[in-house]
Amino acid sequence: MVARRSAIDPTTMADPPKGAVRAAERRGYEVSTEPESRSPSGARGASRGGGTAVAERRRGGWRGRVHTTLDLIRSNPTGRVTLKIFIAIAGAIVVTVGIALIPLPGPGWLLVIAGLGIWAVEYHWARRLLGFTRRHVYAWTRWVTSRSLPVRFALGAVGLVFVAVVVWLSLKYSLGIDLVAKVLHYLATH
Numbered sequence: 001m002v003a004r005r006s007a008i009d010p011t012t013m014a015d016p017p018k019g020a021v022r023a024a025e026r027r028g029y030e031v032s033t034e035p036e037s038r039s040p041s042g043a044r045g046a047s048r049g050g051g052t053a054v055a056e057r058r059r060g061g062w063r064g065r066v067h068t069t070l071d072l073i074r075s076n077p078t079g080r081v082t083l084k085i086f087i088a089i090a091g092a093i094v095v096t097v098g099i100a101l102i103p104l105p106g107p108g109w110l111l112v113i114a115g116l117g118i119w120a121v122e123y124h125w126a127r128r129l130l131g132f133t134r135r136h137v138y139a140w141t142r143w144v145t146s147r148s149l150p151v152r153f154a155l156g157a158v159g160l161v162f163v164a165v166v167v168w169l170s171l172k173y174s175l176g177i178d179l180v181a182k183v184l185h186y187l188a189t190h
Contacts, residue, residue: 095115
């Protein structure tokens with residue numbers, strides 16, 4: 001039979017997998033894989049042991065305060081659930097308003113991306129989707145700025161025509177105001 005040990009001996013703990021070390025480094029933590037030593041009282045010191053030490057992430061300014069506050073909230077099980085619910089509801093409201101404003105002139109897509117940013121605070125899938133969106137927006141912006149001035153003017157003109165058609169259709173079918181008919185009528189009578 002195999003005997004089980006009742007207490008964990010820190011001197012015999014194995015190093016964490018390299019993937020975990022890479023993930024911690026990618027998130028901004030400083031990871032030391034040198035053996036860590038503990039004194040007989042259990043405090044970290046200079047005698048014996050092994051393991052990996054993970055230092056706190058360096059944070060500064062208002063972002064550091066926000067991350068610290070969120071970490072404090074997440075340290076409590078009730079706070080963690082409450083935070084997830086609050087983030088889910090706030091993100092859903094912002095995304096819903098953004099989706100409603102997409103056909104209208106205004107910041108519809110900007111609000112959808114802001115809602116994704118709110119969700120990305122707590123949900124990994126939203127973080128990945130926000131990263132995907134950022135990459136493609138940056139790629140589009142780089143592509144447009146690398147084009148000649150006439151091409152950029154043509155793209156701008158196409159964008160303005162698209163917005164004008166969306167405004168016209170939105171006013172016609174939501175408020176019953178046909179701007180094209182009113183303008184043609186005005187031109188014919190004056």
